Amino acid sequence: MNASPPNAADRLRIVLVGTQHPGNIGSAARAMKTMGLRQLVLVAPEKAPDRDTHAMAAGADDLVEAAPVFATLAEAVADCRWVLGATARSRRIQLEQLHPREAARRAVAATASGPVALVFGRERTGLDNEELQLCHATVHIPSDPGFSSLNLAAAVQVVSYELRCALLGEEAGAVGAAWTPPPGEGAASHAELEGLFGQLAETLEQIDFHKGRAPESAMRKLRRLYLRANLDSAEVRLLRGVLADAQRMARLAGEASGNAKIG
Numbered sequence: 001m002n003a004s005p006p007n008a009a010d011r012l013r014i015v016l017v018g019t020q021h022p023g024n025i026g027s028a029a030r031a032m033k034t035m036g037l038r039q040l041v042l043v044a045p046e047k048a049p050d051r052d053t054h055a056m057a058a059g060a061d062d063l064v065e066a067a068p069v070f071a072t073l074a075e076a077v078a079d080c081r082w083v084l085g086a087t088a089r090s091r092r093i094q095l096e097q098l099h100p101r102e103a104a105r106r107a108v109a110a111t112a113s114g115p116v117a118l119v120f121g122r123e124r125t126g127l128d129n130e131e132l133q134l135c136h137a138t139v140h141i142p143s144d145p146g147f148s149s150l151n152l153a154a155a156v157q158v159v160s161y162e163l164r165c166a167l168l169g170e171e172a173g174a175v176g177a178a179w180t181p182p183p184g185e186g187a188a189s190h191a192e193l194e195g196l197f198g199q200l201a202e203t204l205e206q207i208d209f210h211k212g213r214a215p216e217s218a219m220r221k222l223r224r225l226y227l228r229a230n231l232d233s234a235e236v237r238l239l240r241g242v243l244a245d246a247q248r249m250a251r252l253a254g255e256a257s258g259n260a261k262i263g
């Protein structure tokens with residue numbers, strides 16, 4: 001389902017205010033482009049985009065080249081219907097603070113009436129109070145309060161990802177909702193599962209399961225089956241016990257037929 005208004009992505013504007021490291025402009029452009037966003041706007045960057053910008057953009061240079069540069073935030077958002085300021089910490093300023101998911105949902109909905117801006121601050125000092133006054137609300141990525149400040153481009157990535165999910169009309173987190181952790185002692189470790197698969201491969205050889213066919217295809221399917229079963233450690237031990245008995249029987253059968261030939 002695509003719940004977003006037409007051209008919604010083109011009405012979502014990422015505004016970088018007073019960026020200090022030109023490399024971050026490139027990284028932010030890349031973060032946006034991977035999420036299908038294109039409207040990058042710069043406000044009074046400390047240094048103009050340079051070689052570092054292009055190195056970090058890694059193919060998103062077109063966004064940087066097309067980015068208008070304004071002297072003030074007020075000019076950059078003059079035509080916007082909704083302006084959201086991204087902040088690393090809560091301020092005294094009395095603005096509604098939104099979770100990125102809710103912010104993205106509302107931002108995409110607001111594109112129905114015009115452009116919407118998501119504003120990111122300086123690496124060292126963030127957005128100043130005057131700039132925050134221009135915002136209708138703030139968005140805060142719920143980081144560790146003891147170390148709350150993400151790299152500028154990383155913050156752009158997280159918010160852009162949420163915007164993309166909102167644009168696609170996806171319920172973030174719905175994937176894997178049916179998964180339940182295994183009961184009992186908990187999921188088997190990677191090493192335990194690989195031990196099981198190793199013994200299973202050996203056993204299939206010993207009981208001549210493949211009959212001349214390449215073993216890889218059967219093993220791939222069996223791995224998928226057992227991984228889907230979400231086994232716990234006790235279940236892995238049970239299966240390995242079954243395999244051990246099958247191996248013992250195969251050995252006995254081999255010995256018996258050997259004896260029969262000798263006898």
Ligand code: SAH
Pocket residue numbers: 085086087088089119120121122123124125126127139140141142143148149150151152155
């Ligand atoms: N030292 C600055 C942090 C600047 S990080 C301060 O305390 O404000 C650069 C920009 O990245 C911030 O202005 C903000 O727009 C964004 N950012 C960083 N961490 C964030 C977070 N946890 N939530 C939302 N935005 C964040």
